[in-house]
Amino acid sequence: MKNELDLNFGYVFEENLLDEIKKVGVQKNFSINSTIIEIGDFITSMPLLLNGAIKILREDENGEELVLYYLEKGDTCAMTLSCCMGQTKSKIRAVAETEVALLMVPKEKMTSWLSNYKSWQSFILQSYHNRVNELLEAVDTIAFLKMDKRIFKYLKDKAMVTHNDTLSVTHKEISEDLHTSRVVVSRLLKKLENENKIQLFRNSIKVLEL
DNA sequence: ACATTAAGTGATT
DNA sequence: AATCACTTAATGT
Secondary structure, three states, X not given: OOOHHHHHHOOOOOHHHHHHHHHHOEEEEEOOOOEEEOOOOEOOEEEEEEEOOEEEEEEOXXXXXXXXXXXXXXOEOHHHHHHXXXXXXXXXXXXXXXXXXXXXXXXXXXXXXXXXOHHXXXXXXXXXXXXXXXXXHHHHHHHXXXXXXXXXXXXXXXXXXHOOOEEOOOHHHHHHHHOOOHHHHXXXXXXXXXXXXXXEEOOEEEEOOO
């Protein structure tokens, strides 16, 4: 197996840092749909996403979910950044959208690398910046976009991170991710199909306009 | 053949 | 956009 760290982070980190990461990093794999981080978990190491895509969810007191954004390879989780700094619990859930390979770096290393490696410093800052932007985008989507636009964006995002225009997902699952009802999803999907933006099948949807 | 699950639809709020 | 009530279609046992 070719080193996935070099592959995804080779241009981001300097040689010495890559060596250090290889020394202390532990690879962890998650199968599709498995939970990587649960709400309330303490986070003791910081994950670098080597492969796959992760869905970041928020949950309300009734257990109702809402998708915030997706992480792709080369990304890291902003929640762990803040959690590793302080000693707080995770306020989000992370679920493997595809098969996922993570490289876990002990949180103790995080702070020392911050002062020792410029590339690490800019990576962390850049990641934070990216996640804040994605969060704002998520807020915009929820607050300002109509449901039909939201569904279409959801489908496009999902197709993007899975590198597959045919999504195996049910209307019910979509409704849970977007925090709405199944009936509404079915209706709006039908509308999108009539507009030739998608094609509907049982248990799968093909996105035509990407 | 029967039960279960996914999806489509009209009517109402 | 949510909910109810009902139908139809596909799939599992």
